[in-house]
Amino acid sequence: MSYKFATENINYEDYSSGRVLYNQHGTTSFPVRLTSEIFQRCTNILKQDGNLGPYSIYDPCCGGAYLLTTIGYLFGEDILKIYGSDVDTTVLELAKKNLSLLTEEGLKNRAEQIRQMISEYGKESHNEALQSSLKLMNTIKHMSHRININCFTSDATKPNNINKIDPIDIVITDLPYGKIVDWIGSSNEDEAIFNLLDNMLTKLSNNAVVAIVSRKKISINHPKYKRVDHFKIGKRQIILLRPLL
Template identity: 35%
Template sequence: MVYRYAPRRDDSDLASGRVLRSAPGTPGFPVRLASEIFQRATALRNSEGPVTLWDPCCGSGYLLTVLGLLHPERFHTIVATDVDEHALSLARANLALLTPQGLQERRQTLDELATAYGKPTHHEAVQAADRLLRQVGAIPAPAVRIGQADAFSPHQLTTSLQQVLPDLVITDVPYGQLTHWNTVTAPYAPSIPNLARSLATVVPPTTVVAITCRARRVPLEGLPTVSSFKVGHRSVVFLRAGDLPDHGTAGETV
């Protein structure tokens, strides 16, 4: 795969566990790939202006936070939902880094760790936070919404979205190694096709949905796609909500 939009650059300041928080069971995501997916999805949407982005399997919020730091001027609202409240607590902390106050508080914590333990990694993290602080603040931070919802339950998703209508959906689905599907109340059985169907019931028909997983291809059981690509161990597919079966009526209020 040839990167169309995301040039190669040093993104080490955004590494999971440096300034952005991490925890067991909440993996990160390749920064350059995240940017490429977002920019391809934006191009498919084919409209100007800031967008509302939603990750319905947000985990630690790493992917959303990275995109918010890389492209702050391109967002109106960022929405993070997940069924796991523990993961959401981490997502709240990470997404707070999109504001100068949240990033300054994180920088202070890292500085205290560097003073207490003197490890080179702590000092490097402080320096990374300083560089990110120089980026954050020049552009107003996007609105952030965080809610608990099972991605396979349209009712829970609708409640968590609180009438927000996403322009883009980008999510890295659980792949059975570090993360697993966790659902107990949803009408859909856990699978990528059912995830797409569930999402299609709660977003406008023009919403572009990008799903990525660790596999040779994203298994969609014949659902219509707009485009796809593969890089390394990850495959990515783009869909348009209005093309999917079970598309709801969310778009009628746009």
């Protein structure tokens, strides 16, 4: 796959999981360049319909919210609201900590934690993390508005479990798969994906875009959505859908 939008292979080390962004055992990160490509493909479709933003974005399987947090840093000017939900209450605490880094308060707290680690351990990696936190703070301070962030526990495969959100312009989610993460509360993966798409319908704006990331062999189909884009990179496939009006 050739990138259409994230054409420059930029150094994204400031966004590395565990550097400034928090991580914990059992959670996954997501390629930042691919995140940028997906978001820009979504916004390009919306802009063609006259929706110039700022946008509301939602990840119903957010895990530690690594994907959402990096989007917030990369495209904060284009984002009005960020919603993240997950059925796992433990991992959601990590998500809240990461999304707090999109605020000056949260980032100041993180920088102080890093300074304490420098004082205790004196590792060069901690000095590098501090420098990254200062760069991210500069990004936050230059945003023209503060992003409205809402992070909550929810099984998005179950009916009426995502009532806390306003109409969404963009959904981007990396579906659970593999040995690290899996669907919770569902033994049928195809059914879980179908229900996820079904339950989101009432929460999408009229011209919303839904980007689903999954392993290549998974079939993503729903009679109330149309596919508008599809590409593959590595072991992943990315499918962009729009609700049928």
